[in-house]
């Protein structure tokens with residue numbers, strides 16, 4: 001008899017890969033795709049089209065025939081522009097020749113960072129709720145993720161004491177992701193300074209995902225690498241996806257001390273070669289001339305942020321004031337539902353998509369992520385529907 | 401006088417004049433009473449000139465002809481450009497009137513029901529004014545963008561309904 005079992009079954013797949021659970025968002029996506037006319041607050045990207053001058057720069061580069069590979073590190077002009085950008089914004093001084101790398105989004109930068117620094121069994125402390133890629137990237141790189149919860153009482157900021165309590169002799173790195181996806185939290189400077197002290201005392205590296213650095217409202221974004229003594233301990237990951245509305249271009253960057261960067265580039269050159277050339281030209285234009293567009297989008301996000309936070313609180317879904325990114329992370333505990341029940345029923349009954357908080361780690365339970373990168377009209381309609389839903393759920397609850 | 405509250409409110413009203421004071425207050429984070437005060441103030445100070453709608457008349461099949469007319473003016477003693485412009489902008493046919501630097505002086509946008517309407521206005525009203533030295537009329541053939549609005553519609557983004 002012919003054995004019809006697929007070869008993958010016989011030989012097994014990578015144990016590391018098998019160890020990673022399927023994405024919580026994916027499950028939800030499948031359900032969502034089967035329903036029409038959904039207002040989605042479930043996205044994680046801007047609703048603006050990339051500003052025209054940036055798109056035009058990419059078109060021009062293609063017309064000019066700039067269609068070959070660039071240096072592994074990325075276009076030199078782009079790295080110089082990035083160096084100036086980081087110097088201007090944060091007073092950082094990176095050598096564009098050896099300390100800056102253009103990556104395929106922050107996604108790649110985070111993966112490279114883990115692979116470059118981890119050895120089997122190294123522990124990586126990851127604050128939760130967390131962006132979905134940090135844990136899998138850690139596992140794939142052979143590390144052991146060590147979650148540290150944050151909570152609404154602290155405005156979802158990482159408490160240095162909680163972090164300290166999880167440092168062991170095996171701890172190699174801390175991941176910071178602020179402004180935060182999914183909570184919208186921004187870290188205060190004094191807390192970051194304390195974390196910097198811990199990193200120094202225990203000789204830890206910090207991988208700082210600052211992709212939302214430009215999206216802060218009425219507060220300052222503190223770049224971790226710019227704190228005293230932190231430059232050479234930090235792998236700074238940043239990108240253009242969010243602030244410049246460029247998610248589909250797949251451009252990000254990493255900045256790190258030369259020794260770490262050399263290791264990251266080794267992985268990058270064999271797996272990626274270089275980021276897409278036309279997209280790099282677009283990124284160059286964005287960094288050079290994109291400021292006006294960034295500020296305009298920022299202003300619009302801020303208006304939506306006020307409306308959604310106020311609306312959610314009025315509905316009775318307690319929502320701390322998010323100061324960054326484009327997410328609100330209200331508590332849904334008052335409804336008596338779990339995050340998944342809430343998201344599922346809201347989608348089926350009122351056709352509004354939000355992401356259950358537990359998709360971002362256990363301590364996200366009791367919350368849902370609402371992205372306000374959508375039109376004001378959608379936000380208002382969504383709030384109406386959520387209000388109706390919550391009223392119904394609570395009404396029933398009190399009768400039981 | 402322009403206050404920070406007024407500035408925030410004006411920016412929003414310029415894009416959507418239908419926004420209620422409540423919505424303006426929610427979006428800007430300013431108190432409702434302050435927002436209402438700022439709007440009233442802007443109206444009385446003629447900072448807000450009027451509330452209008454940008455319409456694509458072609459879609460409703462209304463015939464309308466527009467032309468941009470360059471007007472060269474003979475400078476006259478004791479009569480400044482403002483006086484000249486005034487003589488022109490009082491005509492309702494003149495939709496916009498601008499003083500420009502460069503090879504001609506005034507740019508007048510005229511809208512009428514037909515080419516004939518516009519031509520009559522130019523030849524009989526505009527060109528016959530004693531200080532008008534010459535005119536060049538450009539009929540408008542197609543509108544692509546009006547007041548910041550692309551007539552074909554803005555680019556639409558296609559996003560996945562859920563993403564991390």
Ligand SMILES: Cc1ncc(COP(=O)(O)O)c(C=O)c1O
Nearest residue numbers: 044105106107131181239241564
């Ligand atoms: C915190 C965070 N990091 C990284 C990414 C991925 O960004 P990129 O498009 O640069 O790969 C996202 C996108 O949602 C994010 O929210």
